[in-house]
Amino acid sequence: MPTTEDKMLGSLLTALTAAAERSRSAGRTTSERIRRFETEQLTLHVLAATIVFLIILPVLIAALVSTKRAGIVTSIGDLAPGGHALSNYRRALIGLEFWRFMLNSFLMSVAVVVGKLVVSLLAALVIVYYRFPYKNAVFLFILFTLLLPVPVRFVPLYRLTTELGMSNTFFAITVPYLASATTVFILRQHFLSIPASLVETAKVDGVGPLRFLWSVLVPMSRAVLVGVSVIMFVYTWNQYLWPLVIINAESLQVAQVGLSLLRGQASTGEVAWSMVMTGSMLTLLPPLALLVLFRRQLLETFTIQQK
Secondary structure, eight states, rough: OOOOHHHHHHHHHHHHHHHHHHHHHHHHHHHHHHHHHHHHHHHHHHHHHHHHHHHHHHHHHHHHHHSSSOOOSSGGGGGSSSSHHHHHHIIIIIOHHHHHHHHHHHHHHHHHHHHHHHHHOOOOHHHOOOOOTTHHHHHHHHHHGGGGGHHHHHHHHHHHHTTTTOOTTTTTGGGSSSSOHHHHHHHHHHHHHTTTHHHHHHTTTTTOOHHHHIIIIITTTTHHHHHHHHHHHHHHHTOOOOHHHHHHOOOOHHHHHHHHHHHHOSHHHHHHHHHHHHHHHHHHHHHHHHHTTHHHHHHHHHHHHHH
């Protein structure tokens, strides 16, 4: 007959065995979870890398074609890097004077960015810190302009610009872009996040609205202003249809329209495509440089816009 001590010892051994089995089972479960997690992460990374590669593939093809003497691609072998990159870029910039188109785009973009910032800062200041009748209705009307598609505004804007005698001038490609509902909205959202105590302190110190804007709001909004400036610069730099219609003089045209002029300057189709890809890579460089340099401010701007 087993004694009480034997029974207790047997129960203890059974409990220890069960605990060890549960520990091994838990270890196997944890290992399986870790392997499953690693597999999922690897799948996500491969999928993300594939998507990124597909996105940048056209840019890579354009860069490769811009290095070749003949620009037509008929097989995979034609995508091998060529040895005419320096001559192609020199011919596009200097020989075909593509630098002039890029300079016009740069001047247009800078003028639009500065003008938009001034108008949007003043509009956001009034909407946030001033009290006047139907203020919310005015702000909703500003946002309502975002619903108007470009084709609806194109013909009236063309007629107005022509009647004012601004067609075929630098003002024609800058003044119509000075108002921006998106920039006003982003700055309004940012100004609302600034403590109201600063406004009261400024009033007590006798600080006027414009000085408050320049000395308080602008320094506190530096990152947001840089972010919206990059967005506006890229948007203006990529304008094609409006400059094509409103500007007749080739010396005033912008880079996006100049790409088609590069194609027309060439004598054969093969060389033309090589020049077009060279011009495309040149027009890509300024926006890309800004996006890389100010990516942190852009992320902060998008975060504010989502609040």
